[in-house]
Amino acid sequence: MSDPRYWIALSMLPDIGPVRARKLLSIFLTPEKIFGAGFEDLRSVEGIGNKAKNIKEFSAWKNIDAQINILEKQGIHVAGLEEPSYPGMLRELEDAPVVIYMKGDIQPEDRYAIAIVGSRKPTPYGMSVTEKISEELAAMGFTIISGMARGIDAISHKGALRAGGRTIAVLGSGLDVTYPPENKGLMDKITRSGCVISEFPPGTPPDKENFPKRNRIISGLSLGVLVIEATSNSGSLITAGYALEQNREVFAVPGNINSPTSEGTNELIKRGAILTRRAEDIVEELAPVLKGFIRTKEKANLEMTDEEKNLCNLLSGEPKHIDIISREGGLAASKALGILLGLELKGAVRQMSGKRFYLA
Secondary structure, three states, X not given: OOOHHHHHHHHHOOOOHHHHHHHHHHHHOOHHHXXXXXXXXXXXXXXXXXXXXXXXXXXXXXXXXXXHHHHHHHOOEEEEOOOOOOOHHHHOOOOOOOEEEEEEOOOHHHHOEEEEEEOOOOOHHHHHHHHHHHHHHHHHOOEEEEOOOOOHHHHHHXXXXXXXXXXEEEXXXXXXXXXXXXXXXXXXXXXXXXXXXXXXXXXXXXXXXXXXXXXXXXXXXXXXXEEEOOOOOOHHHHHHHHHHHOOOEEEEOOOOOOXXXXXXXXXXXXXXXXXXXXXXXXXXXXXXXXXXXXXXXXXXXXXXXXXXXXXXHHOOOOOEXXXXXHHHHOOOHHHHHHHHHHHHHHOOEEEEOOOEEEEO
């Protein structure tokens, strides 16, 4: 794994940005090699030119060392764009952040995620719908993504937690700057049942310009974005716009035509967003990419041993070979195979040719 100092330095370079950084990585492979390359080699990279001077003259290493010290004290992990701990869904974006800062962990099943966003001042109707749909989706196994803001965001995180599911919060500030402050307790719960992430380093305040930038990560981590109550100029519509650019689905809950908080969602539906009344509407639309991922109530009630639960947690809707499963589970292949065959008999797991298994 690369030295995080170089990843952080790459993210700090003026006039480089995520797109140019990815171009540099495609040629030099690691941040260390970028900073060790000659001026002319850097200058010859498409889109870099004289910006190579910014790389060769970078001198903020003491600031980065101080930041690393803060990360260690705060229990914050930093993941570079090409590292295994970086979320795969996010890495697909052309302008994916060079680094992300995380508290908690990202799991393979988090690729099956739905973002829920909406008004910071929801009506009782919006609050009720958010509670219902977030709990239903989490109970099915979806990870709920949102921005931990007041209103719909916070309600959706809490719904996922109530259902015993996973949830990820994306902040518009550093992870050591809880915003809004009253959500500190919620943030702590999310780190224990999911992850809180940010592309902004520790100490970054929740400046207004950070939030539109943050929204592309919310949509980028998800298979689709559900908007529940939004005014005509809501930031939630920015998230929906990013979702369309990223080839994610956009869902919207219809609302009262006389309510300002429903103007944005009703307009989204008019423009082609999928009208959503319940979690099943989302599942039906995403069915082609879910491949048997959804947990049914019957599956949730299956009696399993701890070993069976551990192996199920390693599986998703994507077939995985027995050798990978045994390695990840810390079991001999023969032992893992026996457990998986038992799960297959219970209807929790299915097997494909070549000893590849996936959740039924």
